[in-house]
Amino acid sequence: MFEGLDMVQDIGTIWPKVLDELKKRVTEQQFKTWFSHLEPEGLRGAKVELRVPGPIYKDWLARRYKPLLEEVFSSVSRESVRIAFTLSDVPSASLPGTPGGTEKATPVPLQAYLNKRYTFENFVAGHSNRLAHAAALSVVSSPGYTYNPLFIYGGLGSGKSHLLQAIYFALLSKGAKALYVPCDGFVSHFVFALRNQQVERFRKVYRELDALLLDNVEQLANSPASREELFHTFNALFNNQRQLVFAAGCPPDSLPGVEARLVSRFSWGLQAKLEPADMETRTAIVGRMSLLLDLPLSKESTLFLAENTSSNIKELERILGFLSSLYPSGHTPLSLSEVREPLVGLLPTKGRPVHIEEILRTVASFFRIPRSQLQSKSRTRTISLPRQVAMYLARRFTSLSLQEVGGYLGGRDHSTVVHAEKRILALKARRPDVDSIISQIETSLQGRC
Numbered sequence: 001m002f003e004g005l006d007m008v009q010d011i012g013t014i015w016p017k018v019l020d021e022l023k024k025r026v027t028e029q030q031f032k033t034w035f036s037h038l039e040p041e042g043l044r045g046a047k048v049e050l051r052v053p054g055p056i057y058k059d060w061l062a063r064r065y066k067p068l069l070e071e072v073f074s075s076v077s078r079e080s081v082r083i084a085f086t087l088s089d090v091p092s093a094s095l096p097g098t099p100g101g102t103e104k105a106t107p108v109p110l111q112a113y114l115n116k117r118y119t120f121e122n123f124v125a126g127h128s129n130r131l132a133h134a135a136a137l138s139v140v141s142s143p144g145y146t147y148n149p150l151f152i153y154g155g156l157g158s159g160k161s162h163l164l165q166a167i168y169f170a171l172l173s174k175g176a177k178a179l180y181v182p183c184d185g186f187v188s189h190f191v192f193a194l195r196n197q198q199v200e201r202f203r204k205v206y207r208e209l210d211a212l213l214l215d216n217v218e219q220l221a222n223s224p225a226s227r228e229e230l231f232h233t234f235n236a237l238f239n240n241q242r243q244l245v246f247a248a249g250c251p252p253d254s255l256p257g258v259e260a261r262l263v264s265r266f267s268w269g270l271q272a273k274l275e276p277a278d279m280e281t282r283t284a285i286v287g288r289m290s291l292l293l294d295l296p297l298s299k300e301s302t303l304f305l306a307e308n309t310s311s312n313i314k315e316l317e318r319i320l321g322f323l324s325s326l327y328p329s330g331h332t333p334l335s336l337s338e339v340r341e342p343l344v345g346l347l348p349t350k351g352r353p354v355h356i357e358e359i360l361r362t363v364a365s366f367f368r369i370p371r372s373q374l375q376s377k378s379r380t381r382t383i384s385l386p387r388q389v390a391m392y393l394a395r396r397f398t399s400l401s402l403q404e405v406g407g408y409l410g411g412r413d414h415s416t417v418v419h420a421e422k423r424i425l426a427l428k429a430r431r432p433d434v435d436s437i438i439s440q441i442e443t444s445l446q447g448r449c
Contacts, residue, residue, distance in 0.1 A: 014073070014076055014077050015040045017076045018069075018072055018073055018076050019035065021072045021075065021076060022035050022068075022069075022072055025068060025072065026068075033325050033326060034057070034060070034061060034065060035065075037052070037053050037057070038050050038051070038052060039051040041086060046079065046080060046081055046082055047081070047082045047083075047084055048073055048081050048082070048083050048084070049084050049085075049086055050069070050083060050084070050085055050086070051085075051086050051087070052085050052086070052087060053087075054087065054318055054321075054322075055087065055318065057322070058085045058087060060322075061085055062085055066083050066085075069083045070082060070083050113180060113181060113182055113185060114165060114168075114180065115161075115162075115165060116169075117292055118161065118162040118165035118166055118169070119165075119166050119169050119170075120136075120137070120166045120170060122162075122288060122292065123159070123162055123163065123166055124281060124284045124285045124288050126277060126278065126280060126281030126284065127275075127278055127280075127281065128158075128274065128275035128276060128277045128278055128281055129158075129159055129163075129274050129275070129277070129281070131272045131273070132152050132154075132159075132163060132272035132273070132274050133163065135147050135150055135152075135270055135272045136150070136152075136163045136166060136167050136245075139167055139243060139245060140167055140170040140171060140174075143171060143176065143210065143211055143242075143243035144210075144211075144241040144242050144243045145241065147269045147270040148238065148241075148243055148244060148268075148269050149234075149238070149243075149244035149245060149246060149265070149266060149268060149269040150243075150244070150245045150246070150269055150270055150272065151245075151246045151247075151248070151251070151252055151266050151267070151269065151270070151271045151272070152164070152245070152246070152247045152248075152272050152273075152274060153247065153248050153249060153250055153251050153271065153272075153273055153274070154249070154273055154274025154275065155249060155274075155276060155312075156249065156312055156314070157312030157313045157314040157315055157316075158274035158275070158276065158277075158312075158313065159274055159277075159313055160215065160247040160248075160274060161215055161247065162313070163247075163274075164180055164213045164215050164245055164247050165180055165213075167211075167213060167245055168180040168211075168213050171210070171211050171243075176210040176211055177208070177209050177210040177211075178209065178210055178211040178212075178213065178243075179205075179206070179209050179211070179212055179213065180213040180215070181212075181213070181214060181215070182214075182215045182216050182219075183214055183215060183216045183217050183218070183219040183220055184216065184219050186214060186226065186230065187219070187220070187223045187226045189202060190202060190223075190225070190226050190229050191223075191226075194225075203233070206233050207233055207236040207237065209237065209242060210242055210243065211242060211243035211244070211245070212233070212237055212242070212243070212244055212245070213245040213246075213247075214230075214244075214245070214246050214247070215246075215247045216247065216248065216249075217246050217247065217248040217255065217258075217266070218248045218249055218250065218255055218256065220255070220257070220258055220262075221255070221256045221257030221258065222257070227258065227259065227262060230262065231259075231261065231262050231265070234262070234265050235265075238265070238268075244269075246266055251271055251273070252266035252267045252271065253267070277313070279306060279307065279428060279429060279435055280429065282306040282307075282309065282316070283302060283303060283306040283429050285306075285313060285316065286302050286305045286306050286309075286316065286320070287302055289316065289317060289320050290302070290320060293320055293321065293324040294324070294329040294330075295320060295323060295324045295327065295331075295334070296331060296332065296333040296334065297333055297334050297339070298333040298334060298335055298336065299426070300335070300336045300421075300422045300425060300426075301333070301334050301335065301336050301338070301339040303422075303425035303426060303428070303429050304336055304339060304340065304425060305319070305320070305339065306429070307425055307428065308343075308396075319343065322342075322343075323339065323342065323343075326342055336418070336421070336422070354393075354397040354398060354445050354446075355398070356394050356398055356400060356405070356408050358445060359390055359393045359394055359397065359398075359445065360374055360375075360390055360408070360409075362441055362444055362445055363386050363389055363390045363393065363441060364386070366386075366437070366440070366441050366444070367382075367385075367386040367389075369382070369383065369386060373386075374386060374387050374390055374409060374410075375408070375409055375410040376410060377410060387409055387410075387420070388420035388423055388424055389424060389437075389438060389441070390409060391405055391406075391409060391416075391417050391420035391421060391424075392420055392421050392424035392425075392438070393438075393441065393442070393445070394408070394409075395417065395421055396442075397445065401414075402414035402417045402418060405417045424438070
């Protein structure tokens, strides 16, 4: 099984042959999308580890292409092989400005932390983030004076990093000496400085800034020395009226393992919470991201993604990036089916499975109509809207096909179900009262035993 072989040399010899064989088994587009980004990590006994660029690729490859990869690899190597997928490593951080190649653990440029798309122009402001967005703009307008420090907090993927980097890019464009760095980067820089007798250089870099933007502050919990250094860095910058901006997953007084004196300083200025994005904001975010990715979406597809993805903006970015890799630029606007089908099994699940009979009973009860009316031929508005809601929920909570859903609801064809789903998605985005009604029905369905 590979025992006694030089692992690095063996994988280097086998992998090109595997790729050549894969090109014969899949289409050119499939190869470019799924296999061209794979990197072999090495051989571990009879297991081959392949590095993939992200979790969506990992899930899709494991579900759709793992048997093919194992077959091809086993054929080329003439050994029985198991495939395992691992995510690409995140580069470790180090002291900014240190020349490469002179030390072990060569520093990674601070640009590695930045996403050039994270600007104010690309930030979608809505009810969930309006205060934080306005405060960020004020900081750019009057750094060091308005809201100093600014402390932004919110859940995973709520837009904290986007806002901090937007402030950074805006200050940079005004000629300010600004620095954006995640907290683990700050800690790594400081540890690097300690180990390489560069503490004074570290302090010169951080304490002579016009603005310091520190992300993921909760990660300070495990580094007392770094917290001590940040305390003095904070004082030096604040006393010189330099801008400080922090972000975390919780407010200052809930930060784990952080001393009261530092928590107090985080609380001196404004605390702005980022709430989970509502349906309207998610719809706008999908539209903005799709434009940036040159991924044209139909109105129905945009609403479907906004409705069926979580408020985690990073997860939404990954899903849209995944779709962008499937469809070339210049493609006509993607239909609902073109978006839905590749994402089967990748979108967040909505609670336990629900039987369509439950859906019909609940909808009928909620709208106070006989259940039989949902399956009747009546087209009056008092019946057609509940029927469309039932169709929408059946597509959302069951694995029934379009034809099967139509069959349950009076023998209607699949085009009627497609129309119902599109209409309900549009109503949810346009009318808060409809969105609220359907949310209540969903909660009722999910809460049943």
